[in-house]
Amino acid sequence: xxxxxxxxxxxxxxxxxxxxxxxxxxxxxxxxxxxxxxxxxxxxxxxxxxxxxxxxxxxxxxxxxxxxxxxxxxxxxxxxxxxxxxxxxxxxxxxxxxxxxxxxxxxxxxxxxxxxxxxxxxxxxxxxxxxxxxxxxxxxxxxxxxxxxxxxxxxxxxxxxxxxxxxxxxxxxxxxxxxxxxxxxxxxxxxxxxxxxxxxxxxxxxxxxxxxxxxxxxxxxxxxxxxxxxxxxxxxxxxxxxxxxxxxxxxxx
Numbered sequence: 001x002x003x004x005x006x007x008x009x010x011x012x013x014x015x016x017x018x019x020x021x022x023x024x025x026x027x028x029x030x031x032x033x034x035x036x037x038x039x040x041x042x043x044x045x046x047x048x049x050x051x052x053x054x055x056x057x058x059x060x061x062x063x064x065x066x067x068x069x070x071x072x073x074x075x076x077x078x079x080x081x082x083x084x085x086x087x088x089x090x091x092x093x094x095x096x097x098x099x100x101x102x103x104x105x106x107x108x109x110x111x112x113x114x115x116x117x118x119x120x121x122x123x124x125x126x127x128x129x130x131x132x133x134x135x136x137x138x139x140x141x142x143x144x145x146x147x148x149x150x151x152x153x154x155x156x157x158x159x160x161x162x163x164x165x166x167x168x169x170x171x172x173x174x175x176x177x178x179x180x181x182x183x184x185x186x187x188x189x190x191x192x193x194x195x196x197x198x199x200x201x202x203x204x205x206x207x208x209x210x211x212x213x214x215x216x217x218x219x220x221x222x223x224x225x226x227x228x229x230x231x232x233x234x235x236x237x238x239x240x241x242x243x244x245x246x247x248x249x250x251x252x253x
Contacts, residue, residue, distance in 0.1 A: 002035035007113060011056050013025045013026060027045070028099065029095075031049060031074075032072065032074060033048060034048065039055075042055050042057065043058045062111045063111070068110070072110065076100040078098040081095070083118065085118070087114065096150050127166065129193065135218045138153060138162070138224045140225070141153050141220070141224045143222050156208055158219070160177075177250075180252055187230060192211055196249050197249070215228055234246075
């Protein structure tokens, strides 16, 4: 087994090993991956954080030894919307949620790489009541299928990244996230920070968002936005119609 670290701001992970293939998720700077397969300039990887698999450009990763991989302190991650890491006087913009391997005295080190980190960082120990505030850091981020960064994000990636700040590792996809937690019977029982899931006509979970105060929800739909939520679903204030049908509300904490 080979091991590697993402060394670019955001690495697209694709369904197949060519650039035009669908992006299924992303890997952020500093995230750890197992290399499952190699095909020319492509590697099939498994993300350690959530177990997601896909194909990535091998040039965007730095291979490290198994010993270094296992010993690496990867508990710190960037907490501002945009942050800088400097390598050889060249800036690299890091999105919120980027991991900061072996961060010590503003230095990030892995393999033969060393960066000076200029930005805020977090260790993911916040309480549930902080989720609404953390979610606002992503407000107006454009929607991007498979995205999980401030440059573009999808609904389940948004929820996963916000919950990371509370030390809770959620699966990558909405239908997987819906399998966790305790279901609530009524919208009125929900607390800020709980998750609302939505299904399609076939009953498949296709959307998720974070409940806020005053019967509102923050979710990624076109962009990360705030809309009213009731027992029917999400009422889109732009179209003046319901955009998503409520299936269930879950409390994860």
